[in-house]
Structure formats: structure tokens, C-alpha cells
Amino acid sequence: MSVNESDVVTTAEGAAWEPKIVAFLCNWCSYAGADLAGVSRIKYPANVRIIRVPCSSRVNPQFVFRAFERGADGVLVAGCHPGDCHYVTGNYYTRRRLTLFKRLLEYVGFEPERFIVRWVSASEGQRFAETVKEMVDGLKHLGPQKRVSRV
Amino acid sequence: MPRIGVFVCWCGSNIGGVLDCPAIAQEAASFPGVVYSTEYKYVCSDPGQKLIVDAVKEHRLERVVVASCSPRLHEETFRQVLRRSGLNPYFFEMANLREHCSWVHPDTTVREQAQRKAVDLVRRAVAKAARLEPLFPGKIPVVRRCLVIGGGIAGIQTALDVADAGLEVLLVEREPTIGGNMVKLDKTFPTLDCSACISTPKMVAVAQHPNIRLYTYAQVEEVTGYIGNFKARIRQKARYVDHSKCNGCGTCWTRCPVTVPDDFNLGLGERGAIYIPFPQAVPNKPVIDLEHCRRSTRGKCGACAKLCPTGAIDYEQKDEFVDVEVGAIIVATGYGLFPWEKVYGEYGYGRFRDVITGLMFERMVNASGPTGGKIQRPSSGKEPKTVVFIQCVGSRDEARGKEYCSRFCCMYTAKHAHQILEKIPGSEVYVFYIDVRTFGKGYEEFYRRVRDEGAVYIRGRVSKVYQDGSKLIVRGADTLLGEQVEIAADMVVLATGAVPAAGAADVARMIGIPQDKDGFFQEAHPKLRPVETHTGGVYLAGTCQGPKDIPDTVSQASGAAAKVCGLLLRDELETNPLVSKVNEALCTGCLACQPVCPYRAIQPVTITERLPGQPPRERVVARVNEGLCQGCGACTVACRAGAIDLKGFTNKQLIAEVDALCL
């Protein structure tokens, strides 16, 4: 399958284009938060695909870039709130690194809405759902990501 | 490519009611590496598990993917299934179709999208599964011995608890006696039982316990190693008295010609140059304070040596070092008092003799203290009739003191107010406070009782104390009335707050535990791991973690002891296999990874490299201590050379997941 799936959608059903979001969620807070959204049956758009990482500090900017290259329209990284990191200080590194990376992305022409770093705790199912909604709305507005996408 | 099996779970209608599970299974069958794919109503049920075990055999599966609920729920369940099937339990991956898909996208209007998402999630899991490696938890042996640093009530309690569990304990106290601050107290709130009566039996128990080795007048100077396997060096300071000979007869300390202010009594009394801190000291044997000993200051005396019936005095004694191996460390170094006399000029900088601290008051009311229990003005020895207490001295003062509340001073002030009213008929007691904090069981009731007895609480902080003839004039305000108040007092008692014990920073550095903004040792989690530190095998007990009263101190001490027993009663420790590993061939030795590790798990090591055709070469590389690494992965991103990878979440796996999702 080397065809862009979203193209297929548009042609096959004539449905609107749907953005694709890759989300890296830390195991202890945000992944649990997304689980809670599920347990609480909080609905949100189905555009997000989650990858579990032990800590947001495990997220190498390269992974984010790779996602964009492969055609993701948006990337979300979520971890525990600063100060609450399961690994004490991990998310401080995340913050520092990814802020820098975000600036770089913007420098090369990415809209800020395409890459979001958000703190979502294990009890914030609602916040997770809202974050996804917000991102999807933003991305729909922007349209497909074409800057580095190879697909 | 390993042979992968996929099991799609319906979870009854939880998943099956929204997603077309057979279709997912069918599509999964076409993913690279998948040799078997099926669906089942409840995969976690017994027949569901059996389905996996059988399929592994029948289809010679090497990796298993279950597409069901959250791995936070059942990952461990299925790993055990793999173990039973004869596979490495880490050859398992899950796709979360329930929490992340069917439950959040139930509407028929988004059915299509949900179904596509589910397929994507399974594809991701399969992609990761294809790249899984077998992992094996490491084993480290455990030294069944515990080091306790600090012999206050926290250290005593924790040492006794651990020793009672049959484990060996080394208790190191830097003063000549154990007991800490608690033995200086007279009575303890809110029940007013005598502090010495409840603490000295425990001190004796420590001295006599067959599993406890007590080092007093000693200090830990170096700690290396990691959980289960620490090495520590203890310095036994010279006492100039050979305790193996001394029988504690007391001849020496009663006859020493020197008198110096006695620090145990906070300068309210005196002692000799050879002394025991207080009559029930443990050990009950003296030390010589060489700084004041006449033999060393003037070159002559030697009275103690002459009088000692056992010949225990040894002016030539030297410090000694003891190297020990322990499996766990409990830090219980306690607290000191806020140095108010350096800060509060408005209270006289310590110039007025009748302005004393709460701890001095404790010594004063103590029947075995320097005044024999008589409450008296230090200036005149007369009984004070009007006593003013000032709370929060040094605490809750972000400008010149500490921002935090010291927790026990409200209660000890109430206790002192009670003692004045009880012992001095016709006395007047005024307490200046900001808030009164009585959080413990029976505390509020005690506070109320003290007010009933006549203590007048005035809400407001005292602005100034000055001497006026024989009186101390205390100027404050009653903020509830909005009026200034001036009290002519005979004695003023300051409720000085707690600060970390002197030298806490050195202890923190030596063991490698962080301090909080105020210098207290940082617990691993303020609520859920209050006795642990971020360093495996190192635990906290008592006020070294933050101000607390005796009940809380003792609970925490027992908590720390339980943790230590839980650790040391195992033969070996199983390490988490999901840790980082340095590829030494790639590592440049830059050590960029080292500072990001919150657990100080990364250390440089020198390796000898033998490349074919070249002479052996020494090179520094980073090495991860698997006993310390917790598997956060922060270091992997810090390494520019890409030399560190995190097992179970490798770069390769994560990239494959990204690719699978973006297909």
C-alpha cells in the first residue's frame, strides 16, 4: 500500500479529507489519560494514532520528523505535567528539546498547529479529547501537510 | 522475519459492537510477517489464553500481537501467557482497540474512520512485534545489611524495626549519644508523656540488640555502589576514652576541673571537658572534648587519666575508619533549629537573656535539666509571671526566614503555655500566632484545653521586643481587633522552626540524593513514595525529609524499615529489563547522556579496545548501571552519536511504528 490513504478516501467516498495525527504519549500520564477518555466514553475525532513511549523524554525529534516525512499532517507529544514526571525530570528535557525543535519546524515553514506538545495527566481524559479535537480543527483548516511529505 | 500471530479481541460488544473484528483479523493477515490471524470473543479469558498457547505451538509463532484493550490493563497477563507458551515474554505487543478506538468512536457516522484506525493500530503493533528482541531481567545479589545514618528517634525506630526482622543494622550517630532532639524534650504533646521515659528504653534496646552495631561519635564519609550493594566508609572519631575498657563509673566527669557551656542543654548548663551529654546517654561512656581539655590547652592536668580505675583514658587515640558493605541505606539525620539570633534584630539578636527558644524551654522545665525543672528567667533566676510566646520564628517568613511551616512549633508552644500555667500559679501567658496548626489526633483538643486554662492567643506577629528595666516589652498587634498591643513580659519564648540538620548538604552529595528547595531530602513522591528517594536502595526517615512531629517521624521510620525489609529479605534483585544500553562501539565518550539521567545511572568507564591490526587502545565510554536505570529513555535522545538505545522501546521499533501508522 503505497497510496496515500486519505486520497483513497476522497475519491472512493467523496468524503472530506481527514487529517492524520501521530501521537506519542508517555506511559504514566498521557497514555493513561487517553485510556481514561476511553473508559469515560468521551468522544473525539478518530484521526489520532497513538504510540506509547515510557516517557515524553524518549521522543526523539527525529521520530517527529519521520512522521511528517511519511505524510502525517500533525504530530502530538504528550507527557506528564512538569513536576509530575514519573522519572522526576524527564519532561523538563522534553520541554526544552521539543520547544527548540518546534522553533526549527516553524523556521522551515511548518505552521505551529502541526506540532503540539501538551501536558496531559492520567486524570485528564477530557483534556486529551479536547486536545485532539482542537488539533483536528486546526489541521482541517490548514489542509494536508505537503512540506516534507514524501507520499 | 519472525513468524507473527495476531489475535483480535471483541471484548464482547465493547469492541465487537463497534468494530468489525473479523475484517480486522483478515486485513492483519496480510501484514508483513503475520502467519496467523484470528479473532475471539474474550481473549483474556481462560479459553482465550489457551487459544494463544495452542496457536503458538500449532503455527510455530515467534511473536504475538493481541489487539484488545489497554496494555496498562493486560500486558502483564499476556506476557505470562507467552511464558507458558515457551516464548520470551517480551515477544509480545498489544494494540489498544478498546480505550483508544471503540469506546471513543462509537458513532455509526464515524464507523469507517474507526475501522481504519483500528487496522492502523494493529499494523503498528505488528510492525513493532517484528522488531522485538528477547529481554531477560538481570539478577543482582543483595547484601543483607542496612546502614542507618542518624540516631534520633527516627534512626532508632527504623534500626529496631529492621533488626527485629532479623537483618543486620549499622547505626551511625555523630554525637556521643543517640537520642537526637527527642531526648532533650521534657514532655511530648498532646498526651504529655515524659519524653525520656518513652525514648530512653528504645535507646537501650538499640544498644543491646544483637543485630545492631552502634557507632556513636562517628560519621559516614563515603558511599559508593548501588541498590543491594553499597559500600560505605565510617569514620569513628577519637573519643580519647577507650570504650572497650571504660565501665561508665563516672569518676572522670565528676572530677574534671574544666567547665564549659553545655551544648546538650543549649548553654543553659555546664559540663566538663570529659563528659557524657546527659545521664541516660547511650552509650553511657564519656568522650573528651579536646578543645577544652586542660591537658591539651595548658599541657597539664591528666586528672581523668589518673582517676580512672580502668585505665580507659587514652589521649593519643586517633580517628579510625571502618569499611562496610550494605544493601540499603536509611537516612535519618533529623533537623536543626532556625538560627534566629542571626536574623531577628527586632527580637534582640540573642542579646536579651530572657528571650529563649522553645528547645531551651524544654531543657528548663525538664526535671533532669540544668535548673532541675524550675522555670526561671535566665537573667535573674526568678520565676517569670508574664510569659509571651512568639510562634513562627524563622518559619513562614519568606523575606528573612523560611517559607514553609515547621509543623510542630504550634503544638509545642501550646504545650509550653500549659506548662507555665500549670507550674506557675497566677502566671499570665500570651501567645502570638499567625494561624494555629493542630492537624494531629487529639491536637485541636489539646489546644482548646490550653486556651481554657488561660492562655491568651493573640493573632499577630510580634514586631519588636526590647528590654525596659527588668521587663521585656513585647510589641505586637491584635489583628482581629485591629489594635496595637504591648505586653510587659518577664520572659519571651520563641518558637523557632526546623531547618535541615547541619551537614545535610554533605550527606546529600555523598549518597546522591536530591535536596528540596529548603535543603530537606527529596522523597521520590510526596504522596505515594514518601520514604523512598530517587536513588534505589536509599530511604528517608523522620525530619530530614521535612519538619514533622514524633508520631509522624516514627510512622515514617517504620515505613522506611518496611521498605528495607522488603528489599533485603530477597536473595536477589530482579532488574527491570527495559533499560538503556550503550553501544560501546558507537559511543564517543562525550558523556552528553550523563547529566540528563535523573538516576545517575550513567558513569564513564575506560575500556580497552582491540581493533584488528592495531595496538590495544584505552578509551572512555559511557556505561549504564542496570541497577540504577529506570528506563525513561531521556539519555537516548541526548546522545548525538546514537549510541544509547532503550530496550523495549528502541529507535528501530519506534521508527517502524511511525512508518506503519503513516502508511
Added chain:
Amino acid sequence: MILLGGKNATEKDSVGAVVRASGHATLLHCYQCGKCTAGCPLAFGMDYNPNQIIRLLQLGRMKQVLGSRAIWICAGCWTCTTRCPCSIDIARVMDSLRVIARREGQTAQGRDVASFNDLFLQSVRRYGRVFELSVVLGLNVRRRRLFHDADLGRFMLARGKLRFTAEKIKGVKEVRRLFSRQGAPVRTRKERVKE
């Protein structure tokens, strides 16, 4: 400035009298939460709030309290007492303070209240029941504002709600005996004239 300590604290005994008269062992356990003041319908008109009255008593400031207007403004509604978490009967403390102030002749801040109470009790003493008209008119005379509430008077008159003659009960002697107890503060005009 409130001066305390040693010889400064001299009013403890008189405070003790209030504490006892109001049925308390001590007022020192009041922790000044302010709930009494919060619910007091008349706090807005007081110079010291109810909690401050208790506070002043805790500090032994009897003179300050007796000289306050608050004790006369208190309407005796018992809201404070009902809600005090320390079981302090503030309303009764207020009562006791009025009683003591009245006994000591310290009624400057509450002249009208004290006059009204006097006139009321005089009426009760004389007739066994209260004769409203005489009390109200008496108060107006004492206050030199003869036509105060005259509008109401006219209305009451028109509706037959005012009595012009007092009804003396048969047992008035018994009632007087109750007043005769030593320390009972109300005197008749005759007695006052005699003095």
C-alpha cells in the same frame, strides 16, 4: 494601644463576673472565627463586632467593652449563639454586659435602649403587664421628641389597637415582690424623685 502584662492586666475580675453571669467557665476557647459577626444582623451598626467583644473580654478589656455601643445595638436575636462552634452564648454575654453596664450606670452609649428597658419594666412593675402607650410616650418624653412615630400612633388608634388605660392584674403585688429582690434595678418614678 492595648497594654497587657503584670500590672497592666487589672480587669480580669470584672471579666470573670461577665463570664460567670453568662453561664460560661471561660471565654478563652473562642478562637475568633468570626461566625458570630458574620451572621449578626446588626453588626453593621456596631462599633465592635460581636467577635471583637469576645476578643476584648479575652484580653481583659472590660472598660472598653462596657463603653462600647455594640452591646446596646445587639437585638438579642440569638443568631450568634445558635451558630457558634465553640458553644459560646454570645447573646447571653451581651445580655450580661448590658446588665452590668446598667448596674454600674454605664449606659451612655445606649441611653435610649436602657431608657426603653427601664420604662418597660416600670410598666410591668406597676401593672403586672406592659402598658405600651405609656412606654412609648415615656420614651419620647425622655428623648424630647414628642411626635416620634406619631403616624403609627394615629394608625393604631384608628384600628383600635391602642389601649388608653392600663389593666392592672390582681397579682400585681406578687410581681412587685419579684422586683423587690436586692439588686433588681428598676425603680419607680416616685422612688427616683425621692432620691
Added chain:
Amino acid sequence: MKIGYYPGCSLESSAKEYDRATRLVARHLGIQLYDLNDWNCCGATAAHSTDHFLAAALPARNLMIAEEMGLNVTVPCAACYQRLRLAHRELTENEATAREIAELLGRPYQGKVRIYSLLETIAGIGLDQLAAQVVRPLKELKVACYYGCLLVRPPGTGCDDPENPRLMDELLLAAKAEVLDWGYKNECCGASLVFSERRLALRLIRNILRNAVDAGATSIACACPLCQTNLDTRQGQVNKEFGTSFAIPIFYFPQLLGLAMGLYPQDLGLGKHFIDPQRAIKAVGG
């Protein structure tokens, strides 16, 4: 049911209509009221603000009279009710005071008398019983039941929950009135101050009226002569002082019960109000 009746001074003068309505309604409900013989004034606020002994002694005489008549007492005035109950408590708990009073009056008080508010007495016949007598349901009447202070305070002497009294509400509900939940039902109206500190008292009255009106009340019901007089006759003064325009009728609750039971408004003393209640009465078809 037989019960002693202590009307109190106000019901003899400024609150005559309360007395009249009470007697009529009681008779209608089969409650036999026996006036206490030669009762005296309870002393009211004046007594307890002036002398603790008098505050207990004056009501004590009335309690003795009731005891001699072998009756419990019902009291329509909230102030009298509170004074009688507090005196009863003082007499039974404070031996010294009890002895002294007994000496002065030449007889002891045994403490047998139970003191009830008029609300309790009427509720005592049963709400169903009451509802059965209703011939003219007070359907259109939006009424705020006002209890004031002394009926419900201090705790232990009050006749109902001090914070959310319900007795009057229940009675008027039985009469099919629309009773309102409102915040000032137990606030003080300042009756004891109205002669000496009128401006302060007017403010309290204003607050109560405002809260009732804001809650949608078209009338207020009371169970105390002081409350009624205060809220009714002072509305003009309130309007003058605060620039308001209140004109809300203030009823004694037995007047409303009487209306519901079909008694004549005139007989119930409904012509004696300062604020004309005609509109409200018409609304219920009275």
C-alpha cells in the same frame, strides 16, 4: 384538646387581631384554649437585658399559674414563648434561682408545664386533620413564611429547626398555599430595637421585605406579634428611608388558616392591617 393560653401583652393591644384569629381558628379545630388566670408580662427583652433574675422570675409566675391549672401552655408570641421556655429551663436547672423565686412567690414550681408555640399546638392536631377543614384553598397565595429569631433560637428552646424551620410552611401547605423557599425566614427583624434604634431596625425590616419580594412573595406570614407589627406598620417608614415602594401584606398565620377554613375575613381581624391585604384575600376568593 385542652391547653392553657398565654396571650402576652401585645395580643391585648397592638396585636388584637392575632388573638382573635387564634381563638377562632382554635375553636374551629377543636382546640380548647384556657386563658391563664391573671397572667403577667414575661418581661421580654427589657427584663433579660436588665436583670438575669427578673428574666426568669417574671415568666416563672405564669408557669406556676399553668401548673396550678394543671395545663400545658401554648404561646402565640415568639418573644413570650422564648422567655417562658428559657425560664422553665432556668428554674429546672438552677436550683438557687428556683428557690429564691419560690420564696418570693410563696410556692414552688415543679417543672411540669410543657410550653408550646402556637405553631406546634396547631400542627399537633395533624396536618391531614387541618387539610380536611380547608374549604377555600389558598391556591393563588404566594406566601413567604417568616419565623424570625425567637421562635427557633437559641437551639434547645426553639420549636423548630433553627436554620430551616418548616412548621408554618407545612401548615400553610396543608391550606394549599404556595409557600416559598427563601433566605430570610429566620433573620431578625429588630423588633426590640425599633423604639430605641429605629434606623437600624428599619434596615433589618427592609432586608427581609426585599428578600421576600425577590423570592416572588405576594404576602408574608408570621407567628409573632412583634414581627408582624414591625414588618407591617413600618413599611411606610422603610419606603421613606430607603426610597423603596414595598406594599406587601403581612398576615398572622392563623388568619390565613382561618381564611382557608372559610371564616370571615373581618372576624379574623383582617381589616386591622397597615398594608391592606384585600388584594391578597380576593386572590384566594376570600
